[in-house]
Amino acid sequence: MKYFNPKFLLQVLIVCAATFGGMQCGLATNLTQALNIAVFASVITTTLLFWERRVGVAFIGVALLVACKAMSLRQMLFGTELDIILFLVGMMIIVGVLKDLGFLTWVIQAIISRNKMTGVSFTAILCVLSAVLASVVDEVSSIVVVLALVFQVCETLKLRPHPFVLIAVMATNIGSSATMLGNPVGIFIGNKAGFTFSQFLVGATPVAFVALVCTFVITLFWFRNDIRAMSEAMAAHRKTGLGPTAKIPYKAGLFVLIATVVAIAFHHQVEGLLGLEGAENHNAFLIMTPLVVAGVLMILRPSRARHYVEHDVEWWTLLFFMLLFSISASLSTNGITANLATTLTQHVKGGPTGMIPLVIVISSLGSAFVDNIVFVASFTPVVQELMKMSSDYSVLWWALLFGACYGGNITVVGSTANIVASGLLEKHGQHPIKFSDWIKIGAMVGAVTAVVAWIMLLVMPTPKPLDAGHAPAAEVQQAATESAPANQ
Amino acid sequence: MVQFSLIPHGVCTFLAPAGKKTTEDKLNRKDDVRLTDYFGAKSVLPHCGDMVRDDVVRTLVGKIVAGGGVPVGADELVSEVLSREALGTTVVRDGLAVPHARVDGLKEPCVAIATSVRGIDWPGEHQGKVHIVFLMLIPREDPALYLKVLRALGTALSDQEDFNLVAGMTSAGEIYRFFKNGRAYLPRYLTAADFMTSDYQALRDTDSLQVCISALIAGRTSELAVVDAAGNLKGVARADNILRACIPEHILWMDDLSSILDFEPFVQVLDDEHSTPVTTILDEKYPVVSPDSPAVQVACEMMKHKSSKCYVRDGDHFVGVVKLTEFLNKVFRE
Numbered sequence: 054m055k056y057f058n059p060k061f062l063l064q065v066l067i068v069c070a071a072t073f074g075g076m077q078c079g080l081a082t083n084l085t086q087a088l089n090i091a092v093f094a095s096v097i098t099t100t101l102l103f104w105e106r107r108v109g110v111a112f113i114g115v116a117l118l119v120a121c122k123a124m125s126l127r128q129m130l131f132g133t134e135l136d137i138i139l140f141l142v143g144m145m146i147i148v149g150v151l152k153d154l155g156f157l158t159w160v161i162q163a164i165i166s167r168n169k170m171t172g173v174s175f176t177a178i179l180c181v182l183s184a185v186l187a188s189v190v191d192e193v194s195s196i197v198v199v200l201a202l203v204f205q206v207c208e209t210l211k212l213r214p215h216p217f218v219l220i221a222v223m224a225t226n227i228g229s230s231a232t233m234l235g236n237p238v239g240i241f242i243g244n245k246a247g248f249t250f251s252q253f254l255v256g257a258t259p260v261a262f263v264a265l266v267c268t269f270v271i272t273l274f275w276f277r278n279d280i281r282a283m284s285e286a287m288a289a290h291r292k293t294g295l296g297p298t299a300k301i302p303y304k305a306g307l308f309v310l311i312a313t314v315v316a317i318a319f320h321h322q323v324e325g326l327l328g329l330e331g332a333e334n335h336n337a338f339l340i341m342t343p344l345v346v347a348g349v350l351m352i353l354r355p356s357r358a359r360h361y362v363e364h365d366v367e368w369w370t371l372l373f374f375m376l377l378f379s380i381s382a383s384l385s386t387n388g389i390t391a392n393l394a395t396t397l398t399q400h401v402k403g404g405p406t407g408m409i410p411l412v413i414v415i416s417s418l419g420s421a422f423v424d425n426i427v428f429v430a431s432f433t434p435v436v437q438e439l440m441k442m443s444s445d446y447s448v449l450w451w452a453l454l455f456g457a458c459y460g461g462n463i464t465v466v467g468s469t470a471n472i473v474a475s476g477l478l479e480k481h482g483q484h485p486i487k488f489s490d491w492i493k494i495g496a497m498v499g500a501v502t503a504v505v506a507w508i509m510l511l512v513m514p515t516p517k518p519l520d521a522g523h524a525p526a527a528e529v530q531q532a533a534t535e536s537a538p539a540n541q
Numbered sequence: 542m543v544q545f546s547l548i549p550h551g552v553c554t555f556l557a558p559a560g561k562k563t564t565e566d567k568l569n570r571k572d573d574v575r576l577t578d579y580f581g582a583k584s585v586l587p588h589c590g591d592m593v594r595d596d597v598v599r600t601l602v603g604k605i606v607a608g609g610g611v612p613v614g615a616d617e618l619v620s621e622v623l624s625r626e627a628l629g630t631t632v633v634r635d636g637l638a639v640p641h642a643r644v645d646g647l648k649e650p651c652v653a654i655a656t657s658v659r660g661i662d663w664p665g666e667h668q669g670k671v672h673i674v675f676l677m678l679i680p681r682e683d684p685a686l687y688l689k690v691l692r693a694l695g696t697a698l699s700d701q702e703d704f705n706l707v708a709g710m711t712s713a714g715e716i717y718r719f720f721k722n723g724r725a726y727l728p729r730y731l732t733a734a735d736f737m738t739s740d741y742q743a744l745r746d747t748d749s750l751q752v753c754i755s756a757l758i759a760g761r762t763s764e765l766a767v768v769d770a771a772g773n774l775k776g777v778a779r780a781d782n783i784l785r786a787c788i789p790e791h792i793l794w795m796d797d798l799s800s801i802l803d804f805e806p807f808v809q810v811l812d813d814e815h816s817t818p819v820t821t822i823l824d825e826k827y828p829v830v831s832p833d834s835p836a837v838q839v840a841c842e843m844m845k846h847k848s849s850k851c852y853v854r855d856g857d858h859f860v861g862v863v864k865l866t867e868f869l870n871k872v873f874r875e
Binding site: 153155157158161162204209296299300301302482 | 789791792800
């Protein structure tokens with residue numbers, strides 16, 4: 054019994070409970086569907102309990118589904134969502150170039166060279182910077198940049214950085230929901246639902262803005278003593294400043310960023326000009342823009358091109374995404390999500406509006422403990438099934454987005470940004486934030502922002518996708534029909 | 542300097558009769574190889590009291606050449622051995638000198654021993670006289686053999702009483718029998734302990750950055766081990782980590798810093814160095830092996846970490862350092 058691991062026993066219990074529960078609830082009516090649920094539950098529980106083994110388990114999960122004919126090879130390849138993966142690769146390379154060019158350094162230098170900051174104004178800057186950066190680059194790059202600022206300021210002022218790390222993380226998670234670029238969840242939902250960039254902006258940014266203001270107010274109160282201490286320390290450091298300052302060239306980086314965002318923002322119009330129409334070309338220019346920009350940058354900086362691809366792209370994470378997307382797509386092709394959608398419509402009264410709080414709560418709680426992309430990937434096919442019944446269910450895309458992003462604030466493992474922030478704290482010689490400390494403020498911010506999202510989704514008109522039933526999903530469905538797996 | 546006290550005993554515990562196989566054959570077949578496989582009683586010179594170093598070397602080389610099997614003339618061998626002496630002392634511990642040379646075309650190591658109760662004056666940077674001289678001629682093609690013989694010798698003479706006993710023996714037969722009957726076996730492979738030095742300066746984890754910077758400068762080194770009160774290795778303080786502490790992380794994101802001209806990154810660290818603990822610049826990723834790790838593992842660790850030092854840890858306890866230059870010297874030149 055020396056090597057007995059109670060976490061493994063817990064995982065086995067959860068997987069068994071999910072599988073038998075799925076069979077009892079009518080989600081799985083045959084062995085193939087039961088196996089599919091078991092594999093999916095295994096991947097989810099691995100991300101929760103054995104974080105470093107998640108890619109290995111996902112590898113085996115995909116292989117198992119193919120071997121048992123629960124998924125054909127063609128379905129697996131369609132399910133990997135290579136378009137989204139390439140979009141993320143392009144964005145990661147662009148962020149690498151922005152770092153190289155000094156733009157992100159300039160952002161930090163511009164803030165620490167400000168002479169008349171107080172604790173409150175620094176917190177406000179922190180919130181805005183975290184949210185804006187997260188919405189235009191991505192949450193991980195954003196948190197790395199913002200925490201560099203936090204550590205620079207706190208180490209200079211000899212202050213505990215933990216409160217400001219928490220503020221930055223919460224604002225980052227909220228800001229990452231504001232655009233398609235901020236979070237893998239955003240581009241995944243945007244692409245699966247069929248939203249254009251501007252539709253996404255109209256639907257997500259106002260909610261994110263209000264949620265950010267609420268978060269700012271909550272954190273101002275919650276960390277009032279730390280913010281007051283910062284004001285006093287800043288007053289004492291007026292002459293010496295907050296760190297070494299230097300003139301950083303930023304124009305090239307700023308141009309790259311603006312050009313990328315503008316090109317992405319007008320992707321729909323460009324697609325129209327190029328005649329990229331129809332379901333098979335939906336969001337084609339949106340996906341291609343980061344690749345084009347990254348390609349141009351790598352041509353212009355050939356000596357660094359390999360560095361960008363090898364060091365700035367999170368291949369480990371992207372590989373996991375591909376396998377996860379593939380496994381979750383198999384839930385759809387095997388009819389499990391259709392069964393779940395039917396069950397939900399039977400049991401939840403009030404139609405799409407009635408389902409909003411349910412989706413927000415489930416995705417918030419789910420994302421609090423499991424990486425939010427895992428939860429969104431699993432719930433997406435369900436919303437796609439519901440969209441077949443009525444386009445009014447498109448509001449659930451937004452509920453899913455806000456639930457997943459805001460729920461990520463609740464615990465330290467709720468989002469990739471949280472985990473990166475914890476690692477950076479330790480790297481800077483600080484003790485990690487206690488689970489209990491995190492969940493107190495995290496649950497409060499999570500609950501308030503979830504309520505904000507719910508109310509705004511009720512009162513605010515939300516954009517509907519241009520074409521319901523996105524092309525890749527339809528192709529997967531077609532591939533499923535063609536290959537006719539033995540799922541009966 | 543090889544630390545004999547750290548050499549683990551019992552590496553070669555297997556016993557088998559030594560036939561006429563080559564050393565390589567025997568080592569590969571896990572047979573044991575004794576030091577006495579390389580010399581006989583005729584190669585021992587007891588009581589060489591009034592001789593000076595060069596005379597001792599010449600006499601011992603003469604004994605080896607007289608035994609046959611050496612493809613090079615005595616004068617050339619003496620010259621080779623003395624040339625090696627000129628590079629640095631071969632006194633590996635108090636009272637024990639191991640003059641040696643690598644010889645082209647030699648198939649097996651050749652050894653000759655001299656002893657002196659009164660002691661021999663041995664030029665070089667060491668204290669006291671030499672009481673036992675262990676002259677070795679090593680095949681050039683086998684760089685590890687010298688260290689293996691050295692380890693076997695160290696094992697045989699690790700006890701000071703044994704050392705004094707051999708130094709005081711009056712006949713060549715007695716000395717030969719001591720090595721024949723003792724535990725002087727060649728190890729099957731070289732370990733980190735064969736290359737490491739344990740007289741190495743380390744910082745305490747309670748030291749300040751000021752102490753660290755001063756120690757790095759005084760020691761003309763780029764890194765130092767950091768240990769806790771129990772002597773456990775906690776990490777490595779590196780000079781480049783001090784630079785990192787001086788230059789904020791976000792500045793280092795940039796590929797090209799040539800545009801930054803008016804920048805004073807060291808002021809803040811200079812102000813705080815006395816109150817900043819060394820642990821703030823501690824690197825926890827460094828090459829580390831245990832004393833009985835094979836030598837190739839030491840090389841591999843240094844390559845993986847692109848480091849010029851490999852730290853040796855027994856459990857958590859810091860026991861020594863293998864320096865790359867020493868490692869190369871022992872493999873290619875000693």
